[in-house]
Amino acid sequence: xxxxxxxxAPYGTWSSPISAEMLVEQxxxxxxxxxxxxxxxxxETRPAEQGRYVVVELDSGGTSVxxxxxxxxxxTRVHEYGGRCWTFAGDDLISSNWADQRLWRFPAGxxxxxxxxxxxxxxxxxxxxxxxxxxDGRFVICVRERHSAAGVDNDLVAVPLxxxxxxxxxxxxxxxxxxxxxxxxxxxxxxxxxxxxEMPWDATECWVAQLGADxxxxxxxxxxxxxxxxxxxxxxxxxxxxxxxxxxxxWWNLYREGEALCPMEAxxxxxxxxxxxxxxxxxxxxxxVVSWHGPGGSGIGVVxxxxxxxxxxxxxxxxxxxxxxxxVAAVASSPTEAPAVVRVGRxxxxxxxxxxxxxxxxxxxxxxxxxxxxxxxxxxxAWAWFYRPANADFAGPPGERPPLVVRTHGGPTSAARPSxxxxxxxxxxxxxxxxxxxxxxxxxxxxAYRNRLRGNWGIFDVEDVAAAAAWLAERGEVDADxxxxxxxxxxxxxxxxxxxxxxxxxxxxxxxxxxxLGALARDTHKFESRYxxxxxxxxxxxxxxxRARSALYNLDRFDRPLILLQxxxxxxxxxxxSEAIFEAxxxxxxxxxxxxxxxxxxxFRRAETIVxxxxxxxxxxxxxxxxxxxxxxxxxVENAAALPRH
Numbered sequence: 001x002x003x004x005x006x007x008x009a010p011y012g013t014w015s016s017p018i019s020a021e022m023l024v025e026q027x028x029x030x031x032x033x034x035x036x037x038x039x040x041x042x043x044e045t046r047p048a049e050q051g052r053y054v055v056v057e058l059d060s061g062g063t064s065v066x067x068x069x070x071x072x073x074x075x076t077r078v079h080e081y082g083g084r085c086w087t088f089a090g091d092d093l094i095s096s097n098w099a100d101q102r103l104w105r106f107p108a109g110x111x112x113x114x115x116x117x118x119x120x121x122x123x124x125x126x127x128x129x130x131x132x133x134x135x136d137g138r139f140v141i142c143v144r145e146r147h148s149a150a151g152v153d154n155d156l157v158a159v160p161l162x163x164x165x166x167x168x169x170x171x172x173x174x175x176x177x178x179x180x181x182x183x184x185x186x187x188x189x190x191x192x193x194x195x196x197x198e199m200p201w202d203a204t205e206c207w208v209a210q211l212g213a214d215x216x217x218x219x220x221x222x223x224x225x226x227x228x229x230x231x232x233x234x235x236x237x238x239x240x241x242x243x244x245x246x247x248x249x250x251w252w253n254l255y256r257e258g259e260a261l262c263p264m265e266a267x268x269x270x271x272x273x274x275x276x277x278x279x280x281x282x283x284x285x286x287x288x289v290v291s292w293h294g295p296g297g298s299g300i301g302v303v304x305x306x307x308x309x310x311x312x313x314x315x316x317x318x319x320x321x322x323x324x325x326x327x328v329a330a331v332a333s334s335p336t337e338a339p340a341v342v343r344v345g346r347x348x349x350x351x352x353x354x355x356x357x358x359x360x361x362x363x364x365x366x367x368x369x370x371x372x373x374x375x376x377x378x379x380x381x382a383w384a385w386f387y388r389p390a391n392a393d394f395a396g397p398p399g400e401r402p403p404l405v406v407r408t409h410g411g412p413t414s415a416a417r418p419s420x421x422x423x424x425x426x427x428x429x430x431x432x433x434x435x436x437x438x439x440x441x442x443x444x445x446x447x448a449y450r451n452r453l454r455g456n457w458g459i460f461d462v463e464d465v466a467a468a469a470a471w472l473a474e475r476g477e478v479d480a481d482x483x484x485x486x487x488x489x490x491x492x493x494x495x496x497x498x499x500x501x502x503x504x505x506x507x508x509x510x511x512x513x514x515x516x517l518g519a520l521a522r523d524t525h526k527f528e529s530r531y532x533x534x535x536x537x538x539x540x541x542x543x544x545x546x547r548a549r550s551a552l553y554n555l556d557r558f559d560r561p562l563i564l565l566q567x568x569x570x571x572x573x574x575x576x577x578s579e580a581i582f583e584a585x586x587x588x589x590x591x592x593x594x595x596x597x598x599x600x601x602x603x604f605r606r607a608e609t610i611v612x613x614x615x616x617x618x619x620x621x622x623x624x625x626x627x628x629x630x631x632x633x634x635x636x637v638e639n640a641a642a643l644p645r646h
Contacts (some may be wrong), residue, residue, distance in 0.1 A: 006395040011402035011431035011479075012622070015630045017362055018426045024048060024607040027357045027422070030341050032084045032276050033329045035322040040329045040353060041067065042320075042341050043074060043086065050305035055093055056354070057087050064354060069106060069113065073098035073349075073353040076152075076434070078129035078145045079176075079527040080531060080572050080602065084276025087140065089133045089161055094140050101127040103140070115142070116163050128159075130178055130275040135186040137161060139215050141170065143177050143275070152526040156180060156191055158215035168215045170377045171207070176276060176354075176527070183236040187211055188225065189573060190242055190613070191236035197538075199615035200272035201443070201450065202436070230447075232269055233277060245269040250447045252278055254290055254303065257389055262308045266294025271397040271413045273441050281323040283346060289328050291318035293415070293444040297371075297385070300328070300344060311348040312377050315514075318344075318417050329353070333419030335368045341361070342529055357422070362393025368429035369418040369436070375456065376440070377460075380452075383438040384468050385418050388477070394430060404478035404624055406437040406465050408487030408494040409587025412453060412535070414546065415421030415444045425492045426614065430629055433478045439464035457535035458501075458517075458549030461494045466504035482506055482625050486617065489513065489573060489602065496551035500558045506644075507624040509560040509617045512573045512602060514580045515581035517546040525571055552581055561591040561643060563620040565613045586638045593620060593637045 004096030009058070031043035040260045041057040053075040055067040060390040076085035086095035091108035101124040105114040120126040124147075131142040139158040144167060145223075146153045151234055156177045157167035171177060174193035178200065181190040182339065189211040194204040205225035210218030225231040225243055231246045243256050245268055254261045262268075268290045280290040280303075288303040301308035315332035324327045327345040341354040367390035374381045382415050389402050396402060405427050409416050416436035427431045432507055438444065439461040441453025465485060473480035479534050485505045488493045492513015499508045514520050521532050523538040537545050547553045562585055566578040575596060582594040597609045604610050619632040626646025 006393055007129050008395050009431070010627055011078045011175075011396045011400060012625060012629055013391060013627050014389075014429065014431040016391065016426065016429040017365060017431050019488075019500070019631060020611045021369045021425070023422050023545065024595070025283040025612060029321055030331050030339055030354065031332060031358050032086070033278075033322045034181070035086065035321040035324040035329050036088055038339070039088070040324060040343070041088070042324075042331070044355070045082075045605065047607040047610055050346070050599075053098065055095060058353060067093045067106060068095060072104070072106075074111070074128045076127055077101060077124065077449070078127045078143055078275070080525045081274050081527070083274030083502070085129045085533075086129065089137055089140065093246065094133065094161070094383070096128045096132055098639045100124060103128045103142070105161065105163070112273075114163055116159050116161065116502060117167065118201075123240050124365070131176050131178060132180050132210075132213065132408070132615055133161070134158075134182055134215075135184065136213065138213070139168075140559055141178070141180045141182065141189065141215075154270045154526075161212055170215065170217050171220070174373065178272065178470065179234055179460060181234045181236055181242075182211065182244075183240050184238060185240065186213075188236070188240070188242075189217065190236065190244075192231060192234060197533035198231065199413065199531055199534070201230045202534065203228050203585050204231045208234075208242055218405040224255070225622075230269075232272055233279065235280070235282075237282050237288070238284070243280070243349070244289070247447050247543075254288060255284045262290065262303045262306060263287060264292065264294070264308065265446065266292040266296065266298075267444050268292045271411065271412065273411070276320070276636055278321045279319065281321040281328055283323055283327070284325050289323070291330070293317070293417075295447075302346065311344060311346075313342075313344055313348055315350065317417055334419070335418050336366055336420055337442075338420045338422070340584055349572060358426065363424070364422065365390060365429050366425060367434075371418070374468055374470075374471040378465040379607050382440055382464040382467065383442070385416050385438070387424065387428050387434040387436070387465050387479070388471065389429065389433055389526050390425075391429045396433065399477040401473075401476065401631065401639035402431055402433045403484065403621070404469055404472060405432050405434045405621075406469055406485040407434060408461070408465055408485065408491035409442070410489035410491045412439075412457060412461060412494070413442075413443060413450065414488040414490075416443045424613065426479055432630075433467050435472060437468050455537065458497050462497050462501055465494060465498055469504050474586060484621055484624070487513065492573070493517075493551075496562075499560050499562060500554045503557070504590070505560060507563075507621065509563045509565070509620065511580075511604075512567060512570050512578065513564075513581075514573055515551050515577045515584075517550045518543060519577060519580075520573065521546065523574060523576075527539060528572070552584055555584055556590055557589055558585060558588065561620070561624045561637075563593045563595070563617060565595045565604075565616070567602065567604065568595065568596050568598050569600060570602045572602035589642055591624075591637050591639045591643050593635060596626060
């Protein structure tokens with residue numbers, strides 16, 4: 001930080017120590033922690049390696065060792081969103097591989113990989129996820145997804161670990177399966193299932209059955225669910241008791257064979273978009289440890305005597321919990337620390353095992369979020385995380401208010417999190433304010449708030465993003481005439497809808513957003529193919545409603561500049577969505593830019609894509625708002641002559 005007085009410069013033009021390249025340089029994603037005797041492992045996502053997923057293990061000396069060999073990527077396409085697809089059998093890694101979607105065994109010490117599943121007739125048509133190895137080491141039990149001309153079938157199978165036989169079907173007949181869990185003695189199996197039109201945060205069932213040594217099941221018994229509960233994370237404690245997370249009280253809390261262990265108005269759970277969510281685990285003596293998010297904050301704590309005793313750590317958010325003796329390994333983050341793999345002791349001691357990036361931001365550069373609750377339409381309230389501009393070397397001119405970037409999370413059944421994110425600080429360090437909106441329908445605020453979006457997608461989320469911007473402008477925090485909105489996937493839909501149905505924003509950036517809800521209902525993958533039944537209405541009966549809430553068919557008021565960024569291999573929101581709205585907006589004479597990225601799926605993972613998209617979005621806002629931001633690039637914009645004159 002400079003010792004001289006800050007330079008006074010217009011908001012949005014400040015020179016930032018955070019370049020677009022820094023978002024991916026020496027940066028990784030960390031997720032899916034696993035532990036075992038003398039082992040802590042996790043999965044890294046690496047933008048610099050074309051988005052490859054690599055399982056990494058700490059050796060006995062504390063050195064990180066790559067367990068996914070070169071040429072392989074530990075990533076699955078089950079449900080298209082994927083998630084955990086690896087585990088250990090003794091010292092060997094068992095993992096799905098992205099290129100062929102087969103299940104592989106990678107021997108310890110670097111021996112030749114062994115394919116555990118046959119090569120399908122059609123590439124990647126048989127996929128595996130959520131594996132767990134039986135205690136006797138004979139089978140890996142996992143979710144299987146098969147694609148054929150007749151459709152997509154999901155079931156639960158046991159794959160022989162000696163690669164000598166075909167998978168044994170354990171459970172079938174439901175649309176979806178997840179979270180197989182084997183008891184410590186190997187005699188019982190628990191799992192989740194659900195059927196259309198439910199999503200895993202709407203209603204699921206947890207079943208349990210006796211498990212034979214030859215991977216045969218006894219008669220299954222319903223352990224929880226079937227009454228509108230969203231059960232998740234079935235898991236056996238060291239003493240063999242089945243635990244799970246469910247929300248019969250309106251909050252995802254922890255249960256032991258039906259008994260609530262620590263009732264609280266906070267969420268010990270997350271929406272099941274991916275496999276491998278873990279918000280609780282057990283210490284060696286069977287004591288549960290939970291992490292939670294709620295209106296009052298987040299944390300981690302030890303369960304006992306009907307309550308949670310919080311552990312005081314420098315971290316505020318925790319995920320992917322895995323018991324490790326008398327402690328817990330997890331991915332942790334905070335408003336000033338990027339995600340890291342940590343080990344938290346029962347006494348609250350915390351050791352950092354591996355960081356997603358090294359601390360490198362100058363003092364005074366980090367903007368810390370304020371959790372705000374603001375009024376919205378219908379006399380209701382919504383939540384958001386607000387970030388003010390922060391750069392110790394700069395100050396805005398007297399009387400000037402900063403431009404605002406409104407961020408809309410995906411899902412839409414998801415949530416914003418206030419952990420340190422360079423792709424957010426990229427904006428605040430340049431003099432932008434940012435608000436990350438947890439519109440009605442977001443998670444972390446209980447089931448009632450989560451369900452507010454039922455039947456109201458395209459209404460409540462749009463009302464809330466506009467209300468957040470207006471409320472901050474009324475408080476004098478931001479410039480009401482320089483508010484822009486951006487989001488990806490479902491957040492991209494809200495971005496497009498906000499531009500079509502409100503006048504709240506000067507421009508928008510849609511990352512693989514939904515422009516035509518009807519096309520999404522017709523064309524999307526199995527996992528989400530009935531999602532909109534709850535958010536909009538049944539298709540095709542409610543087709544008129546789908547059209548009424550789609551930006552593509554409501555362009556009368558769509559007169560604000562738009563930039564579209566799209567992966568060309570996206571099967572969740574296909575490129576046709578972005579292409580259709582691009583052509584429609586261009587035909588109206590509205591300024592619009594379209595950047596397609598070959599090789600990218602739903603969510604950008606390649607370093608070069610992330611850099612190009614970030615710089616393009618920043619440059620676009622500069623063109624619209626009338627200044628040249630630090631790090632701008634030349635950007636081709638259709639109908640550029642119609643850009644605002646400043």
